[in-house]
Amino acid sequence: MTVDGGVPRPGTAGSPATPDAAPGTPAGPTPAAPARRLARVPGATVARLAVYLRVLTEMLAQGVRTVSSDVLAAAAGVNAAKLRKDLSHIGSSGVRGVGYDVSRLTAQVESVLGLTRSHAVALVGVGNLGHALAGYGGFAARGFGVTALFDVDPALVGTAIGGVEVLDVAEIPRVCPERGVTIGVVATPAVAAQQVCDALVGAGVRSILNFAPTVLSVPEGVEVRKVDLAVEMQILAFHVSRGLDGASETEKVFG
Amino acid sequence: MTVDGGVPRPGTAGSPATPDAAPGTPAGPTPAAPARRLARVPGATVARLAVYLRVLTEMLAQGVRTVSSDVLAAAAGVNAAKLRKDLSHIGSSGVRGVGYDVSRLTAQVESVLGLTRSHAVALVGVGNLGHALAGYGGFAARGFGVTALFDVDPALVGTAIGGVEVLDVAEIPRVCPERGVTIGVVATPAVAAQQVCDALVGAGVRSILNFAPTVLSVPEGVEVRKVDLAVEMQILAFHVSRGLDGASETEKVFG
DNA sequence: GCGACTTTGTGCGTGTGTTCACGAGCGGTA
DNA sequence: TACCGCTCGTGAACACACGCACAAAGTCGC
Numbered sequence: 001m002t003v004d005g006g007v008p009r010p011g012t013a014g015s016p017a018t019p020d021a022a023p024g025t026p027a028g029p030t031p032a033a034p035a036r037r038l039a040r041v042p043g044a045t046v047a048r049l050a051v052y053l054r055v056l057t058e059m060l061a062q063g064v065r066t067v068s069s070d071v072l073a074a075a076a077g078v079n080a081a082k083l084r085k086d087l088s089h090i091g092s093s094g095v096r097g098v099g100y101d102v103s104r105l106t107a108q109v110e111s112v113l114g115l116t117r118s119h120a121v122a123l124v125g126v127g128n129l130g131h132a133l134a135g136y137g138g139f140a141a142r143g144f145g146v147t148a149l150f151d152v153d154p155a156l157v158g159t160a161i162g163g164v165e166v167l168d169v170a171e172i173p174r175v176c177p178e179r180g181v182t183i184g185v186v187a188t189p190a191v192a193a194q195q196v197c198d199a200l201v202g203a204g205v206r207s208i209l210n211f212a213p214t215v216l217s218v219p220e221g222v223e224v225r226k227v228d229l230a231v232e233m234q235i236l237a238f239h240v241s242r243g244l245d246g247a248s249e250t251e252k253v254f255g
Numbered sequence: 256m257t258v259d260g261g262v263p264r265p266g267t268a269g270s271p272a273t274p275d276a277a278p279g280t281p282a283g284p285t286p287a288a289p290a291r292r293l294a295r296v297p298g299a300t301v302a303r304l305a306v307y308l309r310v311l312t313e314m315l316a317q318g319v320r321t322v323s324s325d326v327l328a329a330a331a332g333v334n335a336a337k338l339r340k341d342l343s344h345i346g347s348s349g350v351r352g353v354g355y356d357v358s359r360l361t362a363q364v365e366s367v368l369g370l371t372r373s374h375a376v377a378l379v380g381v382g383n384l385g386h387a388l389a390g391y392g393g394f395a396a397r398g399f400g401v402t403a404l405f406d407v408d409p410a411l412v413g414t415a416i417g418g419v420e421v422l423d424v425a426e427i428p429r430v431c432p433e434r435g436v437t438i439g440v441v442a443t444p445a446v447a448a449q450q451v452c453d454a455l456v457g458a459g460v461r462s463i464l465n466f467a468p469t470v471l472s473v474p475e476g477v478e479v480r481k482v483d484l485a486v487e488m489q490i491l492a493f494h495v496s497r498g499l500d501g502a503s504e505t506e507k508v509f510g
Numbered sequence: 511g512c513g514a515c516t517t518t519g520t521g522c523g524t525g526t527g528t529t530c531a532c533g534a535g536c537g538g539t540a
Numbered sequence: 541t542a543c544c545g546c547t548c549g550t551g552a553a554c555a556c557a558c559g560c561a562c563a564a565a566g567t568c569g570c
Contacts, residue, residue, distance in 0.1 A: 041493075044527060050489035054468060068547065077470035081529060081550095088549060096548045097536040113489050114496025121488075132387035136484065144488050182495045183488065206498050207491040209484075213309060215332035223494045225487050229391065229464075232480050233376075233399050233438065234305040234368050236462040238296075239478045240437045241369030299557065323517065336520090336559055343519060351518045352566040516567075521560105528555075535548080540541100 041112065045086040049109050051076050052083070056106040068099035118143040122181040122205065124150040124196045125188035126166050129211060133187055134161045147179045152192070169196060176203035183207045190214040197224075296367065300341040304364050306331050307338070311361040323354035373398040377436040377460065379405040379451045380443035381421050384466060388442055389416045402434045407447070424451060431458035438462045445469040452479075 041049075055075045059067060069087075073080040087094065087105070090112045094100040110116055121144050123134055133139065134146055149166040151157060157168050167175060176184075184200040186193050186208060193212035200208060201222055210216055210226045218224055296304075310330045314322060324342075328335035342349065342360070345367045349355040365371055376399050378389055388394065389401055404421045406412060412423050422430060431439075439455040441448050441463060448467035455463060456477055465471055465481045473479055 042527070046490055046493050047486065049493075050483075050486040051470070053489070054485070070547085075470070077472070079529070081531090082527090084547095084549065085528085092549085094548050095536065096534070097538090097546045099547070112493070114492045115489065119488075119492050119495060128390050129387045132384045133484070135383050139484060139488070142485055142489065144485075144492075183491050207495050209487055209491060215306070215330070217332070221498070223491065223498075225491060227482060227484070227487060228305075229388070229394060229482070230309070230397055230399075231302065231305040232464055232482060233374075233394070234308070234370065234397065235301055236438050236464060236478065236480060237369045237374055237399075238301050238304075238367070240374060240462050297557075324519095325517085334559060336561090337557090339517090339519060340558085347519085349518050350566065351564075352516045352568085354517070512570090514567105514569085516565100518563105518565080520562090520564100523560090524558085526555105526557075528553105530553080531551095533548105533550090535546105537544100537546085539544085 039089065039091075041089050045089050046113070048076070048078060048083075048086055049090070049113055051078075052086070053106065053109045053113065053115075056102055056109065059102050060106055064102050066095075066099045067102055067105075069094070072100070115143055118145055119183050120145060120147040120179055120181045121183045121185060122146075122148040122150065122172070122176055122179075122200065123185045123187060124169060124172070124200070125186060125192070125212075126151045126153075126156050126161065127187065127189075130185075130187035131161060133185065133211075134164070144183070148175050148181060150175075150196075169199065172196075172199040173203050176200065176205060181205055183209065185209045185211070186216070187211045294344065294346070296344050300344050301368070303331070303333060303338075303341055304345070304368055306333075307341070308361065308364045308368065308370075311357055311364065314357050315361055319357050321350075321354045322357055322360075324349070327355070370398055373400055374438050375400060375402040375434050375436045376438045376440060377401075377403040377405065377427070377431055377434075377455065378440040378442060379424060379427070379455070380441060380447070380467075381406045381408075381411050381416065382442065382444075385440075385442035386416060388440065388466075389419070399438070403430050403436060405430075405451075424454065427451075427454040428458050431455065431460060436460055438464065440464045440466070441471070442466045 052072065055072060056067075059075075069080045069084045073083040076083065084092075084094075087100070090108060092100070092105070092108070094105075121139070123130060123146055126134060126149055130149075130151075134149060139146060146162065146164060149161060149164050150169045150172055151166050152169050154168075156166050159166050175181075181203070182205065184197075184205040184207070186196055186200070188196050190212045193210065193214045194216060197208060197210070197216045197218060201218055206222045208216065208218070208222065208224045210224055211228075213228055213230055216224050216226075307327065310327060311322075314330075324335045324339045328338040331338065339347075339349075342355070345363060347355070347363070348359070376394070378385055378401055381389060381404055385404075385406075389404060394401060401417065401419060404416060404419050405424045405427055406421050407424050411421050414421050430436075436458070437460065439452075439460040439462070441451055441455070443451050445467045448465065448469045449471060452463060452465070452471045452473060456473055461477045463471065463473070463477065463479045465479055466483075468483055468485055471479050471481075
C-alpha cells in the first residue's frame with residue numbers, strides 16, 4: 001500500500017501527548033473512510049489490537065452491532081480503560097453512551113494493522129514444526145498466504161504442502177522478490193537460522209518471525225519477533241517453583 | 256510473546272498484599288552459604304534468564320570457563336548493563352575484573368528458574384501443531400518431559416508419539432495427578448481450549464501454555480502464557496505497512 | 511608490593527506502560 | 541425541551557523497565 005495519506009511528520013509525531021483532539025479539523029472527521037490520524041501507536045497497543053480484532057471478528061459473525069469497552073475488554077481479557085486508551089491511539093470513534101460500532105471498529109483495526117492487503121509469507125524449514133506451521137489454519141486465516149516454502153533437505157525439496165512446493169533454500173534470493181514476500185518465518189534448527197535470516201534479509205524481507213532458539217542479528221530496519229517454546233516453558237517452570245506464594249494470572253504477548 | 260514481550264507482559268503477580276519481602280532488615284553481609292535470596296525477580300528478567308541460560312549452556316559445552324557481562328550480553332542480544340542488573344536480581348556473584356564463572360552461573364540460573372527438578376508436561380490436542388510440539392526436541396531438552404498426551408479424536412487416542420500414548424481428554428482428571436503433571440500445554444482448536452483448560456486446572460495444573468487463539472480465563476493462582484501465531488503475524492504486518500516510510504529505528508527483539 | 515587495568519554492581523534519570531477517576535457527549539424519556 | 545443515565549476519552553498518578561555512567565573491587569604486570 002502506498003503510504004497512507006498523512007503520516008505525521010517527525011515534528012508532530014514526536015509530541016508525546018496529543019494536545020487535545022485534533023482541533024484543526026472541524027470539517028468532516030466523521031466520514032466512513034478511515035480518518036487516517038496515525039499518531040505513533042505504542043508497541044504494547046499493537047500487540048493487543050490483534051487480540052481485539054479476533055474478538056471483534058467473532059462478534060461481527062454473531063451479528064453484534066455495537067459493543068461497549070467493558071464487554072470488549074472482558075472478552076479480550078484486558079482492563080477496560082486500557083482498551084479505550086488503546087483505541088484512542090488509533091483514532092477511535094466510539095459513541096458515548098452507546099459504545100463502538102463493531103463493523104466500523106473492525107475495519108479500523110484491520111487498517112491500522114495493515115491487514116487490508118494480504119501478505120505473502122515465506123516459511124523456511126519444513127521440518128517437524130515448520131510442516132505444522134505450513135498447514136496451520138490460523139496462518140492463512142487472516143490474509144497471510146504462505147506463498148513459498150524452503151528447506152535444505154533434498155528429500156523434502158520438491159514435495160508440496162498445501163499446494164505449495166518446497167524449494168531449496170538457495171532459491172530464496174530469487175523466489176522471494178518474485179512472489180513479493182514481505183514476511184519470513186524461520187523454523188529451522190538453531191545452527192541454520194542466522195544464515196537463513198541473512199538470506200531472507202538479502203531478499204528484501206524486513207519482518208521475520210523466528211522459531212529457532214537463537215538470537216538473530218539483523219541490520220537496522222528489520223524487525224524480528226521471536227517465539228521460543230523452551231523459553232516459555234522455563235518461564236512457566238519459574239512460576240511452578242514460586243507458585244506456592246501467590247501468583248496471579250498473566251498474559252504474555254510479545255514479549 | 257507472546258512472547259513475549261514484549262511483550263512484555265503485564266503486571267506481575269504484583270498482588271498488593273505481598274508481605275514476603277522483609278522491609279527493614281538489611282540482612283547479614285554476604286552469608287557464605289547459598290543465600291536463598293528470594294528477592295522478587297522482575298518478570299522481564301525471568302524471561303531473559305532463559306535466554307542467558309541457553310547461551311551459558313552452549314559456552315559450557317565449549318569449555319568456556321568465565322565470561323564477562325559484555326560478551327554474554329552480546330551473545331544474548333541484550334544490553335550489558337541490563338544483563339548485570341538481571342543477574343544481580345538473582346543474587347549473582349560475578350568477580351570484578353574477571354567476569355562470571357560459567358558453570359556456577361549456569362547452575363544459579365537453573366536453580367532460580369526451577370530447572371533443578373524435571374517438570375512433567377501434559378499436552379492436550381495432538382493435531383497438526385500438537386503433534387509437532389510433542390516431537391519437538393527443544394521441549395524435552397531441558398528437563399521438560401512430555402509425560403501425557405490427550406485428544407478427543409478417537410482415531411488418535413491409542414496411538415503413540417515418542418513412546419507416549421495418546422489418551423482421551425476425559426482421562427485428564429485422573430492421569431495428570433497420577434503422573435505429577437505441573438505444566439499443561441493447550442494445542443487444541445479455540446472452541447475446545449477453555450474446556451480443556453478447566454480440566455487441567457481441575458487436575459491441579461497451575462501453569463498453562465496456550466497455543467489456542469483464545470483468551471483463557473483461569474482462577475487466581477494459575478498462570479497462563481499465550482503463544483499466538485496469528486497475533487505475531489499481525490504485529491509483523493503492522494510493521495510491514497509502517498516500514499515503508501523511512502527508517503523505523505525500533506528493532507525490538509523479543510518482547 | 512604497588513599501580514594500572516578490567517569488570518562488576520548499582521544509583522539515577524528517562525521513557526514506556528498501566529490504572530484510576532472524572533469530565534464530556536450522546537441517546538432515551540417525560 | 542430538559543433531564544438523566546450510560547459510556548467514551550483522557551489527564552494524572554503510579555509502577556515498571558531500560559540504559560548510562562561511575563565507584564567499588566578485584567586481577568595482572570612489573
